[in-house]
Amino acid sequence: MLKAKIKVNVNSVAMPFQVDFKGEKIVPVAEGQSILEASLAAGIPHYHACGGKGQCTTCRVLVQEGEEHLSELTSFEKTIKAVRKFPDNIRLACQAQVTGEGVKVHRLIKDDTDRYIFINSAEENSTEVMGVRRKLALFFIDIRNFTPFIEAHPPFDVIHIMRRIFTLLRNAIEQYGGRIIDTAGDGLYAVFGLESKIKKAAEAAVLAGLKIMEDVKIFNNTYMRPYFNHFFEVGIGVHVGSVIYGNVGIGLNNNLTVMGYPVNIAARLQAATKELNNSFVISERAFSLLKNPPYVTSSANINLKGVSSAFEVRLIGKPFQYMATFSKPEQGPVGNSG
Template structure:
């Protein structure tokens, strides 16, 4: 009996009974990597099953072992260990050239294959920016600037870590984190809000006990939180944790943080995110924001406080 398998973007090929997917692809002229010679030991013949995984043979003992060690997702199979048992199977080769081989074999050692392949899921997106930092930079020694930045970022990181978030990137005097990599979106949103509230309180304490006594200066922050379906994965370029998160909701969250100046409120959350909270903080004020690149006005809640030193947040040193 002969079935057919669709290699996405390449060709549809026949697969005979008793013939592995790897053997069939090689016979059809597809340059399928198989460094170990098809013995289930190198994983270079791995394929992503797009459709019809129920029409493939059960996992072999080699695949079960590799799945445990490498944390392969359920829709990744070794072509040398897989047999087709019905029609409607579509796969995609994950390693097509030497560059792919380096990314998937070398890079996957440092992160899960799931992250290397990319995942789409709902996350809570958290942007924070430190206000009043430019005047501090202009009037203090480089050592003081870097030291205080480290103090503030440690404070922020501790709050984010405490509530299960993960910092994705830093830029100047701001950073970007996500919540929900290991939790449902409702819990992730609540964690993001709790982390933001903790940061606001910790910054206030830091100002009163350290910045004002020793530097005659105070900092404020602007926080924006939104939720949405994004793509995250490990880009493997050796920077930070290599994890990146992309998508339209990310841009919205960043613009909410920027709008804290316009609305003169330290913490802005989208109505979509606010609606997920089981015990939402008191938010007497709401607003409609026309964000750059967003066609419809976005409803938001103001759950922070007005800036003590004005919208621009300029505090004399």
């Protein structure tokens, strides 16, 4: 499924420019030649299922450098970009002509498996599929005092209450522009900043956390205490940092995955809420980004695996009531359990 027929001019008189196909070869490009024509002429097995008509997108490339030395988007590219939500640095090699030096591209579809992943994915979003590094606010939350409830109630009640709480968490996270990445047991992991700069992301993560604390308090007073004679609390950890995110595209949900050391730190901060006996622990780095930091804070230093010096954090939550009520707190936050 490599090709339809396309004419390649291998005898071009002038080859004024070069295009660097990352990891493959640097190829000469003639004036007015498309990236696809140049790559095929150089022997690169460049996919072009529609024959260069701007319809199949199998020729797409990620432009890493020299975007300004490519011709304007053609009408085909504009249409496809609008429909498939391609980011600006994706071009169709059959449409883009090279107008200057310094263009570096990365061919995206190199074999049939690539083709399947990119073309057949149910909900194509190239930004996510390819993977991006950017600064995000990482948010881990764990529901506390849940194990005693599980042990004392039938499965129906447990799942019902779990749904209530997760709905509450999700509403607050989404209200502030966050996105839930994963859930595990009685906790979840979300990120903020996919659509905003890091300062706003840190602010949003903190506001979402404070709202959740308030909403859980209301839920306890209006529902849990009257109907179940029980209450929940939450432990929240927030950190910021540069992470890689992308859509792995495997599995039913085609989930977004976020990876990187800052993720581990955020998970550890959430776990540290227990040892610090404070429901909301945020790294000093994240705290320093806040425009309107919470009034009541104290600081602490904790030891993190892999970090030689003490890690400075701010405590912006409250001491846990359940710790005073139950002598043995339950286990099991998302990520690094504490």
